[in-house]
Amino acid sequence: MTHPPSAGGQQLRPSQTAQGGAWLSNFRPDDAPAAQQLIDSLHFFSSTTFRQGLTKHLHSVLTHTVPAERPAALYSVHSSDTSGTMFTGCLEPLVPSAGGSELIVQNIVRATEREFDNTVVSKQTTSLELLKDRRVRRLVFLSDYAGSGDEAINYARTWLRNPTIRSWRSLKLVQLHLVLFAASTTALKRLEAGSWYDGVHVLHYGMDFPSVDWEQSERDHIRTVCNTYAPSMNAARGWGDSEGLVVFEHTIPNNLPMIVRQTKGRSPYGKWVPFFSHRTAPQELMKSLADYRPDFDRQRRLRAIRQPRLAAASHLQTMERPELARIIDVLAHVAGRRRNPAQLAAALGISIPAAMEITLLAQHLGLLDEQTRLTDAGWQELRKAKARPRRVASGLQGSTEPYYPRQLKGSR
Structure with missing residues (x-):
């Protein structure tokens, strides 16, 4: 993967951008190194990389992991009423209008449905009757990222509250699968520990505080900085304290530390200078950091x-x-x-x-x-x-002394 070069030929770090340098001015001198380490540990994914990666991953899951003897119904995960039930009231699997990540994911769903022909369905499975008529055996839910895992868990619950879906699943007539571009340590642990899904398929894992190769003292200092400079302790280290480090071109996840995405904060020098603006990033910044990854040591x-x-x-x-x-x-x-x-x-x-x-x-x-x-x-x-590589010295030593053979050739 290529990275945007800086003037010196190396990949440009977030702290080296104009936005990053201005953001670092919010911090006291003893906290600035930890803040710099934080933003230089972010992972940036362009919309192109995200779309191509998730599409390829989804196709691999549908081809190799989820058997295709019966159609798979494909849906995009979206926020819903935490107490709602799928196919009841106004709750339906397809969202008529969406933006950001949901729009991109829905486009991937539609393109995949066309490419896989009759083995993957979406629009034709908007009711229990259609699911039954198509004899669907797998419900595949697609999303960009699980930071805390709340959205993916709540979405599965809306399906499992439906008594028909719950009955089909208990009879092993249907399975629920979740396909993700990325998941944090916290989210994947929750998703795999619960019984909401029969399979969780993740492309990228980690990219958060627990998985990054910081020293424990560095991690502790960064957490302290996040707590100190955020307006409140609520989501200071990301939603559900999930401590994420993932940035998408199309959206800024809410599990990033608050100090990275807030527009107001507690700076000792006056008005807070933001790095991101809530859920969006300056276009020029994203262009400079497209597909940036921290150095791997x-x-x-x-x-x-x-x-x-x-x-x-x-x-x-x-x-x-x-x-x-x-x-x-x-x-x-x-x-x-x-x-x-x-x-x-x-x-x-x-x-x-x-x-x-x-x-x-x-x-x-x-x-x-x-x-x-x-x-x-x-x-x-x-x-x-x-094993350390052996240093083999030459057996021949240079000498200016004349050579006198000790034994004539052929003599014994």
């Missing part, structure tokens, strides 16, 4: 899981064997008891499908078993990767 990640020798050798491995570096990283994190694809994805700074692909490759090579545990060959490869 592989050595720091390895040291954090107590792999200092591997961290010391990691630069040479990446340069000499880049195709094996990710496999070695997976082995190291599995050795540290991180076997879940989402955990591996966050640790490696890649998508969940990419982490699953590398894991499958390691299993194919015999380095991991089917339970994602290191095999003897995997442990051996990990030990080999930790």
Whole structure:
């Protein structure tokens, strides 16, 4: 993925933009470094990257994860009455008008319905009767992001309050699936722990305070800054204290810390200078930071899981064997008891499908078993990767002395 270059040829950081520099003027000198670390840890997704990524992920789920022997009904997740029931009163699965992320997601739904022909339906399943007539067996809900998980959970509940849907599900006649472009640590934990969905399929995971590679002292300082400079403690670290770090071109999620998106705050220097404006971002800022990602410090990640020798050798491995570096990283994190694809994805700074692909490759090579545990060959490869490269000195030494053979050729 390419990043916008700065004048020095490096990717431009949020703190290096005019908007970022002005925003940092809100903070006291001892808090400014933590504030800078916060905005430089944001992940920016352009509308193009978001649309292409979610479309590809959805198609993969529909093709490989959700069997297609019966049509799948596809809907976009949207905010609804927390006590409402689907197909009751005015509550319907299709929203007549929408904006922002909901509009983009609905466009993806319509395009997918056309591409998959009869195996994916949406407009033709706006009632229980139509769902029954089409013999739909999977309800697939699509959304851009789960920060706290509230919206996705509430949406599933509106369906499950319907006695017919609840009955079909208890008889295993229908399943509920959720497809997300991204989910925070908090949201995915809630979604997987509950019984609302039969499957949760996430492309990008983490990108929040718990998953970023800050030192604990840095994380504590950043949290203190978020609490100190926000107008109130309510959502100071994002909705539901979800501590998100994701920014979309089409919307600013409400699980970002308040100090990043507020227009009024508690600055000791007077009027607050905003970075974002509530749920929108200046167009010029988004253009400068399109698809910006924080630097991935592989050595720091390895040291954090107590792999200092591997961290010391990691630069040479990446340069000499880049195709094996990710496999070695997976082995190291599995050795540290991180076997879940989402955990591996966050640790490696890649998508969940990419982490699953590398894991499958390691299993194919015999380095991991089917339970994602290191095999003897995997442990051996990990030990080999930790070894420092041997320095082989030449056996020939230069000399100005004349050479006199000690033995004639052919004599014994």
